[in-house]
Amino acid sequence: MSGHDHHGDHDHDHDHDHGASGHAHAAPASPIAQRVKALEALLVAKKLVDPASLDALIDTYEHKVGPRNGARVVARAWTDPDYKRRLLEDATAAIAEFGFTGRQGEDMVVVENTPTVHNLVVCTLCSCYPWPVLGLPPVWYKSAPYRSRAVLDPRGVLAEFGTDVSDEVEVRVWDSTAELRYLVLPERPPGTEGMAEDELADLVNRDSMIGVTRAKSPAKPMAMESTP
Amino acid sequence: MNGAHDMGGMHGMGPIDTDPNDPLFHAEWERRAFAVTLALGFHGRWNIDTSRHARENRHPLDYLGSSYFELWFKAVEKLALDTGLMTADEVATGTPAALADTPPPNPERVAAILRKGVSAKLPDTVPPRFQVGARVLVREVTTPRHTRVPRYCRGRTGVIDRDHGVYVFPDTHAHGEGVKPQHCYSVRFTGQELWGDTAPARDAIYIDLWDDYLEPAP
Numbered sequence: 001m002s003g004h005d006h007h008g009d010h011d012h013d014h015d016h017d018h019g020a021s022g023h024a025h026a027a028p029a030s031p032i033a034q035r036v037k038a039l040e041a042l043l044v045a046k047k048l049v050d051p052a053s054l055d056a057l058i059d060t061y062e063h064k065v066g067p068r069n070g071a072r073v074v075a076r077a078w079t080d081p082d083y084k085r086r087l088l089e090d091a092t093a094a095i096a097e098f099g100f101t102g103r104q105g106e107d108m109v110v111v112e113n114t115p116t117v118h119n120l121v122v123c124t125l126c127s128c129y130p131w132p133v134l135g136l137p138p139v140w141y142k143s144a145p146y147r148s149r150a151v152l153d154p155r156g157v158l159a160e161f162g163t164d165v166s167d168e169v170e171v172r173v174w175d176s177t178a179e180l181r182y183l184v185l186p187e188r189p190p191g192t193e194g195m196a197e198d199e200l201a202d203l204v205n206r207d208s209m210i211g212v213t214r215a216k217s218p219a220k221p222m223a224m225e226s227t228p
Numbered sequence: 229m230n231g232a233h234d235m236g237g238m239h240g241m242g243p244i245d246t247d248p249n250d251p252l253f254h255a256e257w258e259r260r261a262f263a264v265t266l267a268l269g270f271h272g273r274w275n276i277d278t279s280r281h282a283r284e285n286r287h288p289l290d291y292l293g294s295s296y297f298e299l300w301f302k303a304v305e306k307l308a309l310d311t312g313l314m315t316a317d318e319v320a321t322g323t324p325a326a327l328a329d330t331p332p333p334n335p336e337r338v339a340a341i342l343r344k345g346v347s348a349k350l351p352d353t354v355p356p357r358f359q360v361g362a363r364v365l366v367r368e369v370t371t372p373r374h375t376r377v378p379r380y381c382r383g384r385t386g387v388i389d390r391d392h393g394v395y396v397f398p399d400t401h402a403h404g405e406g407v408k409p410q411h412c413y414s415v416r417f418t419g420q421e422l423w424g425d426t427a428p429a430r431d432a433i434y435i436d437l438w439d440d441y442l443e444p445a446p
Contacts, residue, residue, distance in 0.1 A: 032301065033255065035301065042318060050331075053267055053332060057263040101344070106349070107349050124237075139252070139296070144235055147235040152236065152237045171428070177435055177436045177437065179347070
């Protein structure tokens, strides 16, 4: 399922660059790459798509709309109890206060992690994911291993991400089978008292808002005056 | 449909690649397939449920053997052919026989479309069949058509956790049979109800399910 873990019965074409290494291959384009290119050329010639719009779509979701948005929502909820209340009551409206609206986030639900509850989001049927706050889903989120096991063995999945959840804590898995899009409000890490919203947002990464990890702890201890 | 896409509860799919730095796209063609899919959708010839069905409705070997954006590409190509946006002859020759009736949205309009989105929420004109706290049984929905009831919860009992309001019903919407307005709920199932006694006693799975999928639990 994943875009890169090619299965045994699937040609391991080498037109792609392997992630961060970014090395290009001189080999001819794979059949799928050729088909996509041919279709795009036809659609442009037919004036069914505007090439500038295609570029804009890619730029929007590769560079502009991403988990930084969600992190700002979380940081606000950590610092403003009234905002947090609004967020949990009507997530769509509270998130729209930041201007984060639209495609694949039309109707939002926020679920809160607490000392007794840990939430995890999956879409077992496809790849539903809250684009306006998290951008496009990571490859693993769309992959068969995650989709199959998140509901069956959530604690095992969490352990794979290095997240240990005590037996005393209730794990809640949200399967996004409808048009509601879920965002996890992670617990505010200890040692962040007095931190500003912007600093707090830096502790909130994508995976913590899907629920497979926790928010990061501050890299260095807080200033002395905030400790007893 | 009982397709390969309905993966909840399957074993043997292997480990998760948890690398947080894994890029969203692994090749340029994936970017283009993504953008072409969204851009063709702007013509309004199909909806999200039609589109999901076009992706899932294929042989399991094809589904499981295709990468994610390959599935998107195969689906959008089929939708464009089925709805007459383009013809098989045009695909074969790579030459348009006719130009599009309406011009595609430019980048500014695309940005506005994305910001607005397309909510599946409908006016609250239909009463809910269930109240929060009610125990419900998921019907044994078995259909070759599109449905959003995962197999792993069919025939199982849960509790209505929250009422999301009235939503488009995907089972009809995917097949051009209207939105059939009805309530959609988050239904809470215990892990043990779904997976048996070996599941951790405290854990729960919440699944969004529509009125038509549910009946009162005995």
